[in-house]
């Protein structure tokens with residue numbers, strides 16, 4: 624951080640993310656390992672775009688950014704490389720647009736590294752006003768535990784993956800080494816620059832992650848890769864991942880997650896509970 628960017632703290636965790644996802648979110652969204660919190664998507668869309676503008680998420684997962692954009696009177700375009708998330712996002716976005724006149728939403732299957740070509744093929748030639756996205760990190764994240772009632776044999780918690788079928792899509796960045804992820808993200812930001820209006824804004828949310836016992840400073844990696852693709856960081860905010868109450872931050876994490884972090888920490892692994900997500904805001908470098 625250079626120290627010159629505008630910064631603030633977003634109270635994004637006053638409600639648990641499960642309660643933030645209401646009727647427009649299908650129960651299957653729980654299978655996705657790394658969904659954005661609707662409150663963070665809403666805050667970004669509300670701050671950096673206006674009604675009737677077009678919001679894009681090039682790695683859209685189950686479509687949180689798209690759903691919240693439509694709800695706020697914007698139109699939305701999403702891309703994901705995994706067909707199952709595309710189908711889920713498409714269904715949910717169709718439900719969201721059905722109750723909103725004037726907003727449209729489209730979700731495509733593809734590689735974000737080919738974004739400009741993909742959107743041109745789909746006849747979406749108008750540059751987008753805002754891009755909001757949360758890139759993939761690490762190949763697994765901690766999953767929701769299953770209860771006795773669901774397993775009939777004890778409480779279980781398994782890691783969730785970015786794909787549930789046989790294998791990940793070849794373009795899947797979550798399964799890449801950090802070196803490949805870095806190169807892949809740089810290509811994605813370059814494609815974002817090609818489809819964004821000259822005065823458009825790119826918002827990326829990220830948190831550090833641990834890979835083989837090493838903490839990766841993912842927010843810094845994003846700032847660097849975006850700079851290499853011609854973006855300049857203009858604002859940096861901290862979106863809280865817990866409820867601020869009585870002078871304390873109560874982090875929304877499961878017992879299993881807290882337990883695992885505690886065990887890793889005691890074993891000397893650099894693992895901590897994350898209390899915020901970085902919200903990195905970029906404009907074009909002049």
Ligand SMILES: C[S@@+](CC[C@H](N)C(=O)[O-])C[C@H]1O[C@@H](n2cnc3c(N)ncnc32)[C@H](O)[C@@H]1O
Pocket residue numbers: 655657658659660681682683684685686687688702703704705708733734735736756757758759760785794795796797
């Ligand atoms: C952190 S998740 C995004 C979650 C999303 N914001 C939501 O709320 O559901 C990252 C997504 O990027 C997708 N992805 C990974 N590599 C990709 C690529 N090369 N092109 C398009 N999507 C990709 C993954 O399949 C995953 O769904």
